[in-house]
Amino acid sequence: MTQTYKQILTMLAFVLPLLAMVSAAIQPVRAQSVVTLIVTDPLTGVAMGGMDPVSYFTEPEPVQGLVDYEFIWNNVPWYFSTAANRDAFATAPDIYSPQFGGHDVMGVSRGFVSDSDARIFTVFKQRLYLFYSAANREAFLLSPDAAASAAESQWPALSANLSIN
Numbered sequence: 001m002t003q004t005y006k007q008i009l010t011m012l013a014f015v016l017p018l019l020a021m022v023s024a025a026i027q028p029v030r031a032q033s034v035v036t037l038i039v040t041d042p043l044t045g046v047a048m049g050g051m052d053p054v055s056y057f058t059e060p061e062p063v064q065g066l067v068d069y070e071f072i073w074n075n076v077p078w079y080f081s082t083a084a085n086r087d088a089f090a091t092a093p094d095i096y097s098p099q100f101g102g103h104d105v106m107g108v109s110r111g112f113v114s115d116s117d118a119r120i121f122t123v124f125k126q127r128l129y130l131f132y133s134a135a136n137r138e139a140f141l142l143s144p145d146a147a148a149s150a151a152e153s154q155w156p157a158l159s160a161n162l163s164i165n
Helices: 002-025 083-091 105-109 134-142 144-159
Strands: 066-073 076-080 117-124 127-131
Touching: 066 083, 076 083, 105 127, 105 134, 105 144, 117 134, 117 144, 127 134, 134 144
Parallel strands: none
Antiparallel strands: 066 076, 117 127
């Protein structure tokens, strides 16, 4: 046992100084923000998964947009189901685009950003809100004024740290 113990101590005496030198030479790496100001599909780069944002206001159910009716806003492609919807969006994107860049409104109200699912939404006071989950939508609907107000107050600080698309 003592021979093995001495061998272990000898190995540590050689290895520990080497580890200390290596760790001192490694510089910390800072990650850049991978969260963007507007939520986009990670594969296509299209906003709202290609859903037509105007259709949330004009149709009983949202409609999938078409690449034929693409409009670039804030360096992000947006798809529309008709030329009329594209033109309406182009004249008033702040009205038709989802609030908080399409980030989950409940996350924003709690002080963090997360993606959303364009199929989980509500239109409240003529504004489109997207959610990460149905549970977050239900939480919002319990007190929409308070949640929207909390998100509005959190958004300036949160959006300042997001990368532009």
